[in-house]
Amino acid sequence: MAxxxxxxxxxxxxxxxxxxxxxxxxxxxxxxxxxxxxxQKLSHHPPSARHLPYPQLELPFQISGGQYAPVAWSEIAGxxxxxxxxxxxxxxxxxxPIAAQKKPPADPKALGTSLRDPCxxxxxxxxxxxxxxxxxxxEHFLPLRISRLGEGEGFVTGYxxxxxxxxxxxxxxxxxxxxRRPSNLFVRGTTQSSxxxxxxxxxxxxxxxxxxxxxxxxxxxxDGAIAGRGLEIxxxxxxxxxxxxxxxxxxxxxxxxxxxxxxxxDAHNGFPYTPVGRILIERNIIPKDxxxxxxxxxxxxxxxxxxxxxxxxxxxxxxxxxxxxxDKDEAVGAQGVPLTxxxxxxxxxxxxxxxxPFFIEGELPIESERSKTPFRRLMIAQDTxxxxxxxxxxxxxxxxxxxxGKVSGRLRHNARFVILVPKSLDPxxxxxxxxxxxERPSETIAKLFPQTDPSKDPKYAxxxxxxxxxxNAKPAAQTAxxxxxxxxxxxxxxAAAAKxxxxxxxxxxxxxxxxxxxxxxxxxxxxxx
Numbered sequence: 001m002a003x004x005x006x007x008x009x010x011x012x013x014x015x016x017x018x019x020x021x022x023x024x025x026x027x028x029x030x031x032x033x034x035x036x037x038x039x040q041k042l043s044h045h046p047p048s049a050r051h052l053p054y055p056q057l058e059l060p061f062q063i064s065g066g067q068y069a070p071v072a073w074s075e076i077a078g079x080x081x082x083x084x085x086x087x088x089x090x091x092x093x094x095x096x097p098i099a100a101q102k103k104p105p106a107d108p109k110a111l112g113t114s115l116r117d118p119c120x121x122x123x124x125x126x127x128x129x130x131x132x133x134x135x136x137x138x139e140h141f142l143p144l145r146i147s148r149l150g151e152g153e154g155f156v157t158g159y160x161x162x163x164x165x166x167x168x169x170x171x172x173x174x175x176x177x178x179x180r181r182p183s184n185l186f187v188r189g190t191t192q193s194s195x196x197x198x199x200x201x202x203x204x205x206x207x208x209x210x211x212x213x214x215x216x217x218x219x220x221x222x223d224g225a226i227a228g229r230g231l232e233i234x235x236x237x238x239x240x241x242x243x244x245x246x247x248x249x250x251x252x253x254x255x256x257x258x259x260x261x262x263x264x265x266d267a268h269n270g271f272p273y274t275p276v277g278r279i280l281i282e283r284n285i286i287p288k289d290x291x292x293x294x295x296x297x298x299x300x301x302x303x304x305x306x307x308x309x310x311x312x313x314x315x316x317x318x319x320x321x322x323x324x325x326x327d328k329d330e331a332v333g334a335q336g337v338p339l340t341x342x343x344x345x346x347x348x349x350x351x352x353x354x355x356x357p358f359f360i361e362g363e364l365p366i367e368s369e370r371s372k373t374p375f376r377r378l379m380i381a382q383d384t385x386x387x388x389x390x391x392x393x394x395x396x397x398x399x400x401x402x403x404x405g406k407v408s409g410r411l412r413h414n415a416r417f418v419i420l421v422p423k424s425l426d427p428x429x430x431x432x433x434x435x436x437x438x439e440r441p442s443e444t445i446a447k448l449f450p451q452t453d454p455s456k457d458p459k460y461a462x463x464x465x466x467x468x469x470x471x472n473a474k475p476a477a478q479t480a481x482x483x484x485x486x487x488x489x490x491x492x493x494x495a496a497a498a499k500x501x502x503x504x505x506x507x508x509x510x511x512x513x514x515x516x517x518x519x520x521x522x523x524x525x526x527x528x529x
Contacts, residue, residue, distance in 0.1 A: 059434075060427035061110040063351055066391030068144040068419065070428055076143060076418055077361055078376025080134075087357065087378035088122070088133035090343040094355035094380055095119035097336060111353040114422040119355065137378070141357065141420035144427070147392045154392025154417040156360065158408025159248050159346065159385070161331045161400035164241040166234045166253040166261065174235035174256070176242050181267040181319040182226055185215055203270025215269040217315035233322055234261055240300050243276075243311055244293070244405075246318035249385065250331045252400060260327050263320040271315035273386050279313055292369070293409025316386075331400070333383030341399030346383035351391055356381045360394060362415030369410050378420075392417040 073079055098119040118140040127133050147154055167174035186204045204212035216225040222239070234253055236242050245251035245263070253261040277296055280286045286295050300307035323332060330338040333346070335354035345358060359378050366373035379394070388395050396411065398404040421427075 058430060060430045061112075061421075061425055063110045063146070063391045065149055066146055066351070067149050068146040068427075071143050071145045071418060073138055073143060076359060078374065079359065082359075082376060082378055083130065084134040084137060084378060085127065085130040086340075087343055087380065088127055088136060090340040090380040090382075091355070091357060092122050092126075093337045093340065094335060094382055095122050098355050099123050109351065109353050111356060111421065111425065114425050115353060115355050117424060118422055137357065137420060140423060142423055142426055143359070143418050144421055146417050146419045148390050151392075152416075153414040154360075154390070154394070156362065156364070156394050156396055156411060156413060156415045157387075158396045158398055158411035160398050160404035160408045161250050161252060162241070162244050162248055162405060163252045163254060163401055164236055164245060165256070166236045167256045168234055168261075170232070170235045174237055176236045176239055177227070177232040178234050178236060178242060178245075178253075178263065179221070179226060179231045179319050180233050180321055182229070182231055185267060185269070185319075186212065187267075187270075203268065214271075216317075217269065217271055218317045219312045219315070221269070221317050222312070233263060233320060239311060240297060240307065243314075244297070245320075246316075249318070251320075252327070262323045262325040262329075262331075264323045264332060265318055266321035267319045268386075269315075269317040269319075271317070273316045274314040275387075276310055276314055279310060290369075291412070292406075294406055331397075333397075335382045337382055339382055339397045340380070341397060341404070342377070343379055344382045344397040345379040346385045346388050346395035346397070347381040348388050348390055348393060349384040352381055354381055357420040358394065359418040359420065360396075360415050361418070362413060364413055364415070365410050366407060375415070 095115075095118075098115050101113065101116065121140065122136070125136070127136065165174075166178070170177070184206050186206055188202070188204075203215045205215045206212055234255070236245075236253070249265040251263050253263060255261055277286070277291050277293075280296065280299065281288050281291060286299065300310070325332070330340065333339045333344060333354075334349065345360075347356070347358075357378055357380055359376075361376045363372035364375040365371050366375065379396070381394075383395070383397065385395055394415075394417070396408065398408045
């Protein structure tokens with residue numbers, strides 16, 4: 001090849017090597033720029049939220065302040081011997097408004113709307129056989145023994161519908177007015193058009209357009225604070241008849257013209273109910289073991305002057321409304337259905353749902369004041385009362401008249417409660433689906449730092465206390481609670497005050513090498529000829 005051609009070829013080869021070297025020197029910076037652009041794109045799209053480690057499962061229902069435990073039907077004393085057909089009829093009565101519900105209740109409770117399914121079945125199934133009624137409850141409900149938290153039994157009282165004499169007009173015999181709800185009585189969250197106002201909470205009296213003050217108490221009303229305003233429904237003979245009608249929440253008034261007037265609770269004045277029987281017990285007038293409504297009535301009849309003062313200790317006052325019921329109809333409870341004597345109960349409406357079956361078992365003075373009559377009966381929650389508070393608290397309805405009043409007036413006894421829960425709320429089945437929590441992090445740390453007792457570990461025998469103290473992880477309170485060892489087994493070295501288990505030291509913050517700017521080194525290649 002000619003010298004000129006070889007020189008030209010060498011120059012071209014040198015130029016190619018120079019371009020290649022320049023490309024290699026620039027490539028790292030371009031790669032860093034690409035990585036930076038990718039990180040910028042990722043920063044605009046944050047990663048999706050991390051899912052919870054546990055599925056969202058329905059927890060077993062909870063009743064505030066109560067405890068419950070599953071129980072077998074065979075373990076309920078008196079379940080087989082009860083008249084289940086009578087309880088089934090009372091349950092079907094409660095199912096009429098429950099099956100017609102289209103919206104969930106405004107105040108959610110433990111049972112919620114779970115009674116709809118068994119109620120719809122009961123409404124379409126009219127039974128006449130006691131065995132089939134028993135089978136219905138066993139197929140659609142689960143029994144749970146229930147009580148107040150920390151207690152084993154509940155508490156029951158009794159109530160009835162008094163029958164009192166009265167008149168539509170005031171005269172010398174009938175001069176105690178029965179008032180309907182006044183127009184200036186207000187309860188927050190309700191309107192005057194409400195069928196009935198709550199029997200708990202604050203009640204106000206409106207003065208002018210804006211000012212609200214507490215309503216009149218019993219003494220003020222008895223002294224004529226609302227008299228002459230056309231609020232009188234009828235007149236009774238004495239204040240004792242009115243007091244007992246207010247305590248029971250309803251009454252049958254036998255009018256002097258031969259007709260009967262039915263009145264039911266409509267509102268109250270906002271003051272808490274004070275039992276007059278408790279005051280008589282505190283004043284040592286009537287012994288506690290002899291207290292009954294009949295005893296209170298007798299004492300008031302024998303001591304009319306002292307009765308006025310005693311009655312006014314109860315500042316609560318109840319207003320009534322007239323209801324269109326015949327003499328054969330039973331009183332209407334808070335659920336809006338007629339009560340069934342011996343099968344209806346009043347419960348705490350803030351905890352329980354109307355229509356819930358309860359099996360109540362106890363020894364009650366039904367036959368006489370001193371008797372312990374076995375009471376084992378399936379009851380239906382259809383009413384409520386201001387004094388009925390708690391998960392295992394019930395007021396048993398015994399009907400109307402003097403005999404029912406005698407029985408209900410002497411009931412203040414403990415009893416065992418079993419609530420029947422629809423199978424759709426089976427707490428045992430829900431409990432099986434609950435996941436087991438992860439292992440606690442403290443256990444992992446404990447494996448890294450074993451908990452040892454220097455007095456029992458021969459490895460630490462004979463070492464000074466400051467060495468053993470570092471490994472003694474038992475808290476001071478727990479160490480003090482440990483029983484003292486016998487003199488012959490006393491440890492050779494007493495451990496010092498316990499110190500917390502040391503945690504792993506955090507990692508030092510080391511700046512990554514990639515974060516530091518790297519100087520560029522451009523290599524120059526010379527072509528040697």
